[in-house]
Amino acid sequence: MSDLPSYLESVAKTIDRMIDRDFVDKAGELNKASAHLLAAGGKRLRPAVVMLSADAVTPGSSDEILQAALALEVTHTFTLIHDDIMDDDRMRRGVPTVHTKWDMPTGILAGDVLYARAFEHICMTNSKDDAKVRAVKMLARACADICEGQHMDMSFEHRSDVTEGEYLEMVRMKTGVLYAAAAGIGAVLGGGNVMQVKALYNFGLNTGIAFQIQDDLIDLLTPAEKSGKDQASDLREGKQTLIMIKAREKGLDLKKYQKDLSPAEINAAIKELTDAGVLDEVQKIASDLVADSNRHLSILPPSKERQLLMDVGEFFITRSY
Amino acid sequence: MSDLPSYLESVAKTIDRMIDRDFVDKAGELNKASAHLLAAGGKRLRPAVVMLSADAVTPGSSDEILQAALALEVTHTFTLIHDDIMDDDRMRRGVPTVHTKWDMPTGILAGDVLYARAFEHICMTNSKDDAKVRAVKMLARACADICEGQHMDMSFEHRSDVTEGEYLEMVRMKTGVLYAAAAGIGAVLGGGNVMQVKALYNFGLNTGIAFQIQDDLIDLLTPAEKSGKDQASDLREGKQTLIMIKAREKGLDLKKYQKDLSPAEINAAIKELTDAGVLDEVQKIASDLVADSNRHLSILPPSKERQLLMDVGEFFITRSY
Numbered sequence: 001m002s003d004l005p006s007y008l009e010s011v012a013k014t015i016d017r018m019i020d021r022d023f024v025d026k027a028g029e030l031n032k033a034s035a036h037l038l039a040a041g042g043k044r045l046r047p048a049v050v051m052l053s054a055d056a057v058t059p060g061s062s063d064e065i066l067q068a069a070l071a072l073e074v075t076h077t078f079t080l081i082h083d084d085i086m087d088d089d090r091m092r093r094g095v096p097t098v099h100t101k102w103d104m105p106t107g108i109l110a111g112d113v114l115y116a117r118a119f120e121h122i123c124m125t126n127s128k129d130d131a132k133v134r135a136v137k138m139l140a141r142a143c144a145d146i147c148e149g150q151h152m153d154m155s156f157e158h159r160s161d162v163t164e165g166e167y168l169e170m171v172r173m174k175t176g177v178l179y180a181a182a183a184g185i186g187a188v189l190g191g192g193n194v195m196q197v198k199a200l201y202n203f204g205l206n207t208g209i210a211f212q213i214q215d216d217l218i219d220l221l222t223p224a225e226k227s228g229k230d231q232a233s234d235l236r237e238g239k240q241t242l243i244m245i246k247a248r249e250k251g252l253d254l255k256k257y258q259k260d261l262s263p264a265e266i267n268a269a270i271k272e273l274t275d276a277g278v279l280d281e282v283q284k285i286a287s288d289l290v291a292d293s294n295r296h297l298s299i300l301p302p303s304k305e306r307q308l309l310m311d312v313g314e315f316f317i318t319r320s321y
Numbered sequence: 322m323s324d325l326p327s328y329l330e331s332v333a334k335t336i337d338r339m340i341d342r343d344f345v346d347k348a349g350e351l352n353k354a355s356a357h358l359l360a361a362g363g364k365r366l367r368p369a370v371v372m373l374s375a376d377a378v379t380p381g382s383s384d385e386i387l388q389a390a391l392a393l394e395v396t397h398t399f400t401l402i403h404d405d406i407m408d409d410d411r412m413r414r415g416v417p418t419v420h421t422k423w424d425m426p427t428g429i430l431a432g433d434v435l436y437a438r439a440f441e442h443i444c445m446t447n448s449k450d451d452a453k454v455r456a457v458k459m460l461a462r463a464c465a466d467i468c469e470g471q472h473m474d475m476s477f478e479h480r481s482d483v484t485e486g487e488y489l490e491m492v493r494m495k496t497g498v499l500y501a502a503a504a505g506i507g508a509v510l511g512g513g514n515v516m517q518v519k520a521l522y523n524f525g526l527n528t529g530i531a532f533q534i535q536d537d538l539i540d541l542l543t544p545a546e547k548s549g550k551d552q553a554s555d556l557r558e559g560k561q562t563l564i565m566i567k568a569r570e571k572g573l574d575l576k577k578y579q580k581d582l583s584p585a586e587i588n589a590a591i592k593e594l595t596d597a598g599v600l601d602e603v604q605k606i607a608s609d610l611v612a613d614s615n616r617h618l619s620i621l622p623p624s625k626e627r628q629l630l631m632d633v634g635e636f637f638i639t640r641s642y
Contacts, residue, residue, distance in 0.1 A: 030472040082433060086426035105407035105475060108429060109468045112403060115436055116464035123458045129450035136457050137444045143437035147430045151351040154426060 003304070004311040011051060011069070012044040018070045022121075033102050033110040034117075038077045040093040046072040049182040049312060053200045054190030055305040056297075061190040064126035068135065068189050071121035072182045075139065078114035079146050079178075081107055086154065094228070115143070127189040135185045138201075142181035149174030162240040164249075171212045172205065179208030183309075199296045203309065206293035211316040213286040216241040217279070218321055220270065227321040232257070232266045242285065246278045286317045324625070325632040332372060332390070333365040339391045343442075354423050354431040355438075359398045361414040367393040367503040370633060374507030374521045376626040377618075382511040385447035389456060389510050392442035393503045396460065399435035400467050400499075402428055407475065415549065436464070448510040456506045459522075463502035470495030483561040485570075492533045493526065500529030504630075520617045524630065527614035532637040534607040537562040538600070539642055541591065548642040553578070553587045563606065567599045607638045 016039075023035040047069035051062035062069070083089075084097040085107045091097065099107030122135050152170040156162050183204030187197040218227060219234045220243060234241050238258045247254050257269050273279050290313040300306050337360075344356040368390035372383035383390070404410075405418040406428045412418065420428030443456050473491040477483050504525030508518040539548060540555045541564060555562050556578045568575050578590050594600050611634040621627050 028469070029476075030469055082429050086429060106472070108403050108407060109472050112436070113465050113468045115433070116461040116468070119440055119457055119461040120465075123454050123461070129454045133444050133450045133453050133457075136440055136454075140437040140440040140444070144434050144441075147434045147437070148349070148351055151427070151430050155350075 002308075002311045002314075004308055004315055007052075007308055008043065008045070008048055011048040012042075014066065015044045015047045015070060015073055018066065019073075022070070023074075023117075029102075030106065030109055030113060033098050033106050034113045036095065036098055036101065036110070037081055037092060038074065038114070040095045042073070042077075042093060044073055045312070046076055046178060046182040049179060049204060049309070050186035052305045052309050052312070053183040053186030053192075053204075056200070056300050056303055056309060057187050057190045057192035057196045059303065059305075062186070065186065065189040067121040067124040068127075068185055071118045071139070072178070072185065074114050074121065075118040075143065075181075076178060078111045078118065079143075079150070081111040081114070083150060085111075086150070122185070125189050127191075131188050131191070134188045134197075138181050138184050138188070142177045145173040145177040149177075156240045159240065160238070160248075162245060164242065164245050167240065167242055167245055168209065171209050175212040176205045176208035179211065180205035195299060199299050203293040203296040203313075206289040206296070207313040207316055210286040210289040210293075210313065213242055213282060213289075214317050214319065216243055217282060217286075218319070220266075220273075222321050232261055232269065235266075235269055236261055242282050243273065243278060246281055247273060247276065250276050250278065252276055252278070283317070290314065290317050323629075323632045323635075325629055325636055328373075328629055329364060329366070329369055332369040333363075335387065336365045336368045336391060336394055339387065340394075343391070344395075344438075350423075351427065351430055351434060354419050354427050355434045357416065357419055357422065357431070358402055358413060359395065359435070361416045363394070363398075363414060365394055366633070367397055367499060370500060370503040370525060370630070371507035373626045373630050373633070374504040374513075374525075375511030377521070377621050377624055377630060378508050378511045378513035378517045380624065380626075383507070386507065386510040388442040388445040389448075389506055392439040392460070393499070393506065395435050395442065396439040396464065396502075397499060399432045399439065400464075400471070402432040402435070404471060406432075407471070443506070446510050448512075452509050452512070455509045455518075459502050459505050459509070463498045466494040466498040470498075477561045480561065481559070481569075483566060485563065485566050488561065488563055488566055489530065492530050496533040497526045497529035500532065501526035516620060520620050524614040524617040524634075527610040527617070528634040528637055531607040531610040531614075531634065534563055534603060534610075535638050535640065537564055538603060538607075539640070541587075541594075543642050553582055553590065556587075556590055557582055563603050564594065564599060567602055568594060568597065571597050571599060573597055573599070604638070611635065611638050 019038050024039050050069040050072050054062040054065050080092060081098045084092055085099045085104055089097055090100050098110050118139065119136060122139060123132055125132065149170050153174055156170065180201045184197055184201035187200040192200065216234060220232055222231065224231050235254060235257045236259065244254060252272065257265065293313050294310050297306055297309055340359050345360050371390040371393050375383040375386050401413060402419045405413055406420045406425055410418055411421050419431050439460065440457060443460060444453055446453065470491050474495055477491065501522045505518055505522035508521040513521065537555060541553055543552065545552050556575060557580065559579045565575060573593065578586065614634050615631050618627055618630055
C-alpha cells in the first residue's frame, strides 16, 4: 500500500491553510471572487508535485518553497476561472463558477488577480534569486502554452478530423506543461542541478498528458454518482478526445451517440469501444507515458519522494474519478 | 524647447521594432490576436519611463533593459484587451478591439498570453538576478492593483456619490501603479539603490495619477477631430470623474448633460464648469501631483534623463490629446 493518499492529504491541509490565510481572509469583493474557486477544494495535486520534486533533489527543501507550491495551485485556478467564462460552464468543484456567482467582468479580473499573485508567491520562497528567476520563466512559459492549448481545444470544437498528434499536442499544452512546470519549479527552487530539473520537468510533462487522457476515460467509464460529472458527456457532444480519434481511425461510427444517452446506450458504446480495442489502445498510450516518465526519474537518487512521484504517475492513470 | 518629443519618437521606434520581431512575426491565430493591439501604435510612454529611469540611476543602462521597457508596454496592452471585453468597447487605437475582431474567448486568451510574456521579458534583461526578482514582484503587485482599480471603476458606474478620495484611490490603482512600476522597474534593473528606486516609484505613481486626471480633462475639452474620441462622453454618460465630483461638491447639476450633446451644449457645459472654478481646481490637483513628483526626482544627480522625466510629467498635464 502506497503512502501517497496520506501524503496528498497532508499537502492538501497545508495548502488549504495557506489559501485561508493569504486569499480567503482578504477584504473586498474582488478578493472574495478570486478566493472563491481556490477555496472550493481540489486535490492540490500540483502543489504535491512541486513539493515532492523539491524533496527529491534536496531532502527537506520543500519546507522552504511552500509558497511556490501554492503558486502552482493559484495558477491552475486562474486558468479554470477564465476557461469557465470561455466555455460558459456554470458549476465547478460543486460551487457556481466565478462569472456565474458574480459576473463576466469580475470573473476576468478574479483570474487576472490570481495570475499576478502566482508570480508574487514564486518570489516569496526561501530560494536563491537565480532559481527564482528560472522558476518565474518556467511559470510564464507554462501560462502562455496553456493559453495556446485552450485556444487549440476550442478550435477542435468546429472540426471532426483532429488527428492523434494534434490531440496530444493540445493536451501537452493545456495540461502537461503545468505539471511539467510544477515538477521543474520544485526542482529548480529545491536546488536541483540542470539534469535533475530537466528530468523532473519531463516527468511532469508526461504524467500531465497521461492525467488528461485518463480524464477522458473517466468521462466515459465512471457513473455520475461516483465522478460528480455527467457520464459520457464527451461522447454526447462529439468531443474530439483520444477515444473518439482512435474510434474514427478504426472506422467506428460514434455519431449515433451524439444525443441524450440512457445507461444502456452508454454501456453499448463502452462495449463497442472495448471490442474494437479502442479503450485498450488509449489506456496503453497513457501507461506508456507514465512508464516513460518513471525512466526520467531514474537519474534521481532513490528516496521516499522519488517513489511517491512514481506513485503519483500510477495514481493518475488508475484513478476512476 | 524640450528634447522630449524626439526622445519619445526614438523610444517608440525601438519598441515598435521589438514588437514586430517578438510578437507580430509569430505564427498562429492566437499570437496574431495577441499582437493586434500591441502593433496598432501608441505613444510607448511606459517604455520611455522605464528607460529614462534606468539611465537616470546609471547612465547608459537602458540599453541592457530594453526587454523590460517592452514588458511594460505588453502589460499595459494586456489590461486594455481585457478592459475592452469588460466594457464591450469596439474600437481602440483606430482598430477594432481584439474581442470584436476575433471573439470574447480569444480576447481573454490574447490578454493572458501577453500577461505571461511580460514576465518572460522582464527576465530577459541583462540585469542581476536579485534585481529581476524585485522587478517581477513590482510588476505582479502592479497587475493585481490594476485589477482592483478596474473593479473599483466599474463599481462607480452604479453610484453617484463617489468621493474625491475614492476617485483618486481608483486612479492610483488603475493608472498610477503601472507608471510607478515602469519607473521603479527601470530604476531597480538599472542598478539603482533603495532610495532611488523608491523615489522613481513615487515619481511614476504621482505622474500616472496626473496623467489620468488630464485624460478626463481632454475628454471634456478636446474636439473629436483632434482626440480621435467622442468629445464629452464622460459628461454624457454621467461618469464619476474628478470633474463631475468637484462639480457635485459645488452644487452644479450636470444631469442635464446626460444626453446626446451638440457642440453648443458642450461649450455651455465647459463654460459652466469654468465659471464655477471646477476646471481650475482639477487642473491644480494634477499640477500639484506633478510638482510633487519632481520633488521626488531631486534626490537623483542632475542629468539629461532626469530633466526628460520632469518633461514627461509636464507633458502629461499639458497635452491636449
